[in-house]
Amino acid sequence: MTKLEKLDALLRKQEPAAAPTPHIYWHAGQVTAQARMGGVGRRAATVWLTGLSGAGKSTLACALEKMLVEAGRPAYVLDGDNLRHGLNRDLGFTPEDRQENIRRSAEVARLMNDAGLIVIAAFISPLRRDRELARSIIGVDDFIETHISTPCGVCEERDPKGLYRKARAGLIPEFTGISAPYEAPEHPALTIDTGSMPLAQACELLFEHLAKRYI
Numbered sequence: 001m002t003k004l005e006k007l008d009a010l011l012r013k014q015e016p017a018a019a020p021t022p023h024i025y026w027h028a029g030q031v032t033a034q035a036r037m038g039g040v041g042r043r044a045a046t047v048w049l050t051g052l053s054g055a056g057k058s059t060l061a062c063a064l065e066k067m068l069v070e071a072g073r074p075a076y077v078l079d080g081d082n083l084r085h086g087l088n089r090d091l092g093f094t095p096e097d098r099q100e101n102i103r104r105s106a107e108v109a110r111l112m113n114d115a116g117l118i119v120i121a122a123f124i125s126p127l128r129r130d131r132e133l134a135r136s137i138i139g140v141d142d143f144i145e146t147h148i149s150t151p152c153g154v155c156e157e158r159d160p161k162g163l164y165r166k167a168r169a170g171l172i173p174e175f176t177g178i179s180a181p182y183e184a185p186e187h188p189a190l191t192i193d194t195g196s197m198p199l200a201q202a203c204e205l206l207f208e209h210l211a212k213r214y215i
């Protein structure tokens, strides 16, 4: 039996192709599964940062991405504020639109994980049910829910974009923490308050958590 015939027989039996079979012969699902392992036996995951506007999600996401890439681990930030300029530009801040924003973004994160990238997702994602939706899309095992728990008072004091001031003045409807709800995660993998924990320490904490399984 030739090498190709053996491979064909293997695939027909739907047995996983054994190394060192070249992965280019694998069917799409197997290639994807291999990529999800980071291509070299490492799993990929999505670190899902949830918290109020101004909590420090984007800052932490970018710092962690840099740390991972410098450690040789491909990583990519998906940020709500950015995606709303492109992929999600048609969406606003009603509960329905926020859910669609999370759903689409989680689908993108899942694809990136399949390609072997660690994704750091920074979304307010204020409702538990929407984060559960993201978890189910990405996969329970590879969804690392991280609560950026910086208190509302600290976020409002930072107010780098002047949004809290506008929301208090009634100029922004349904503003999370002021006129729209934020439901804190009940069992997050990690909780980080950037009001009391320095950025470097927060990064280190996340990196160490990922190192157990993904780096």
Ligand SMILES: Nc1ncnc2c1ncn2[C@@H]1O[C@H](COP(=O)(O)OS(=O)(=O)O)[C@@H](OP(=O)(O)O)[C@H]1O
Pocket: 052, 053, 054, 058, 079, 080, 081, 084, 093, 097, 098, 099, 101, 102, 122, 123, 124, 125, 126, 161, 163, 172, 173, 174, 175, 176
């Ligand atoms: N009404 C209202 N509520 C909350 N946030 C608002 C609102 N309007 C605009 N913004 C800006 O949108 C950014 C949040 O986008 P997200 O995609 O993360 O939101 S959500 O997950 O769909 O709730 C958020 O960015 P971050 O400050 O980076 O969190 C705000 O700058």
Ligand SMILES: Nc1ncnc2c1ncn2[C@@H]1O[C@H](COP(=O)(O)OP(=O)(O)O)[C@@H](O)[C@H]1O
Pocket: 051, 052, 053, 054, 055, 056, 057, 058, 059, 060, 122, 158, 160, 194, 195, 197, 198, 199
């Ligand atoms: N660990 C931190 N310590 C102090 N200030 C921080 C920290 N992380 C973020 N900030 C500041 O808080 C503000 C909001 O941070 P940002 O990352 O944009 O929050 P978010 O993405 O949650 O809206 C910025 O001005 C940023 O410089």
